[in-house]
Amino acid sequence: MDITLHAAAQRLLEADHILILSHQSPDGDTLGCASALLRGLRQLGKQAGFRCSDAVPKKFEYLFAGLEEQASSPVFVVSVDIADQQLFGAGLAEYLERVDLCIDHHGTNSRFAKECYVEPGAAAACEIVFLLLQEMKVEITPEIADCLFTGLCTDTGCFRYGNVTPRTHRMAAELIERGAQAAEINRVMFDTKTRGRLEVERCALQGMSFHFDGQCAFMYIPRKLVDDFAVEEGELDGLAALPRQVEGVLAGVCVREKKDGSLKVSLRTNAPLNAARICEAFGGGGHNAAAGCAFQNCTIEEVKEKLLAEIQRHLEGCKS
């Protein structure tokens, strides 16, 4: 059932022994939400804990600095930035049917919890948690401000994307006033690459090929490249965006070889090409500008040929 922000705040104020859940492959928004809420609940004197199916990536560890574990059985379970039960991950299976409150900003939220507050217009779930904490009269400390700012900046590509609203910027302003170390967080999130990431990036760029008068850019990341440099999944964020960044490119393709040998395709398009339409031809899907599909038991040469043929068909369709 959908409830108001005020009601969501009331539930949390009335509860104790609260467990906060983040989605698997956690990002800055789900972790920023979790830590901000955890800190807020403890500030109010409550017992509160946090769980995620995957470990907190190293670059987000600062979000949890100074927070000690509290051993208590959860009585009230709240999920943050989780759109669907598929995103719980194996480690949170026991909570699949036990979520009391779901706080989220995905329009596709499947309403898996007893009660939900979902605001699809929010650029980041951290925008909602900010409002929620204010509703709960939590003092926004510099630590909480850091957490919330992390969610805002990571989910918006540092205030770059179309999901940014005037409210997003006004919240950023307020969080900086409350002590968020904005420039340092931005530097870590947007101006820092691991050496492994750099190596993968330069090899991938080296092999990037252009087709159809530069309207399609194609990049391939073999498993060996990732293994050779011992690169973790999180270090590859944003790589799929590189091909479409090139001027004149309408279809930017990034193919990654996964551990099981399958080939995972990320397609980014500019109008008039529609990424979802192209990926649907291969059983995939997604959004107008970003979609994906996967191939089993195919060589990269076969996959490249199939994708390029489909992209060409769509490019020609746009002309007519």
Added chain:
Amino acid sequence: MDITLHAAAQRLLEADHILILSHQSPDGDTLGCASALLRGLRQLGKQAGFRCSDAVPKKFEYLFAGLEEQASSPVFVVSVDIADQQLFGAGLAEYLERVDLCIDHHGTNSRFAKECYVEPGAAAACEIVFLLLQEMKVEITPEIADCLFTGLCTDTGCFRYGNVTPRTHRMAAELIERGAQAAEINRVMFDTKTRGRLEVERCALQGMSFHFDGQCAFMYIPRKLVDDFAVEEGELDGLAALPRQVEGVLAGVCVREKKDGSLKVSLRTNAPLNAARICEAFGGGGHNAAAGCAFQNCTIEEVKEKLLAEIQRHLEGCKS
């Protein structure tokens, strides 16, 4: 003489036949200021024109869309985002001693004009022009909002850097409300590379070398690379930032071979290394985190050897 923002607005309200000057090698801030002010002055019924020593780069042409030339001899000259007379460029030599009002945000402004309004705390000169236009009761149209937003986002690396203040974010919020096409401007400024730029970048990355246990990253961009791909100066923005982005790097060096054969060094450092101190050893200078110097009649091998030796000396100095 320094004057208040109110007085600066009064001067402009009292003037007519106003010429606005931007600095050479114009960027999004100086051009955003110029176009916003030009549009504001014309909205108030004034004759106003614009000049810059260099052509407006293609990616900034939208700032001047719909603005027609007005042929009139300037009676009042105002410079925007120009810190020093050296930045006028050859094309504006006739105005060197003729600037009535200087609007700027550089702490180093040399006060070359009759009257100056300089606010070093502003992240972009466009912040000041926004305040100025409001003071002059100019209506912030969507076109003006686009111009001002362009200055804000380009001078802050899309709200990433330490110069961003709460005011910067609040102004961005207001400009979006006034119709600024923020996401589209950000896409063009931060998510678009020319094909030539990509080619230079991938060659430069390919050749990037690491030294002193990864504490120094060294990149070289020979003239031939830039010539081969017919890359313009403006397309190389931000390349010098790449070496320092790699985790663990304290000194990121980018050396570019210029047309005259000289080698221009851009050095970016992280604390405790001081970029200005290192460049001073070669007659250069700059800031703590970003500095530069130049070498004449040297091979890249010689320059690399000299720079690495100096950097090593400073790295060892930090240890002790």
